[in-house]
Amino acid sequence: xxxxxxxxxxxxxxxxxxxxxxxxxxxxxxxxxxxxxxxxxxxxxxxxxxxxxxxxxxxxxxxxxxxxxxxxxxxxxxxxxxxxxxxxxxxxxxxxxxxxxxxxxxxxxxxxxxxxxxxxxxxxxxxxxxxxxxxxxxxxxxxxxxxxxxxxxx
Numbered sequence: 813x814x815x816x817x818x819x820x821x822x823x824x825x826x827x828x829x830x831x832x833x834x835x836x837x838x839x840x841x842x843x844x845x846x847x848x849x850x851x852x853x854x855x856x857x858x859x860x861x862x863x864x865x866x867x868x869x870x871x872x873x874x875x876x877x878x879x880x881x882x883x884x885x886x887x888x889x890x891x892x893x894x895x896x897x898x899x900x901x902x903x904x905x906x907x908x909x910x911x912x913x914x915x916x917x918x919x920x921x922x923x924x925x926x927x928x929x930x931x932x933x934x935x936x937x938x939x940x941x942x943x944x945x946x947x948x949x950x951x952x953x954x955x956x957x958x959x960x961x962x963x964x965x966x
Contacts, residue, residue: 816935818928827921834914841907848903852896859889 818824866882 816932818931820924820927824921824924824928827917827924831914831917831921834910834917838907838910838914841903841910845900845903845907848896848900852893852900855889855893855896859886859893862886862889 862882862885866879866886869879869882
């Protein structure tokens, strides 16, 4: 009997490739998201450090220009943080979208793999049935030959 051949093997191969591509896209989106989060964390640390410097400057009665410059820097940082939060929100949407696509591609691949397994099991069952039929035919042929030999002896 010929060997097992899954008719949709090419489709399965394409699905696996699509899944790998979706994984790469999720990875890229995650790295982008993490990069934005890290940048926001640094901006927040700069803001806290600047607030502390302003507080120390006020206690030490440093020139008003330095304190004003610190407040202006703080405003700019808060604006950058707000922009970063919006960018983070957008990156989060993209990441979730890519993850949803990955889940879909994975389900498509798994569905085809289950179908392949089912077809393989059917093929095996059919193979065993054919082997059984052949064995029965061989046994019947031997029996009939033996019966013919016994009749020829009489």
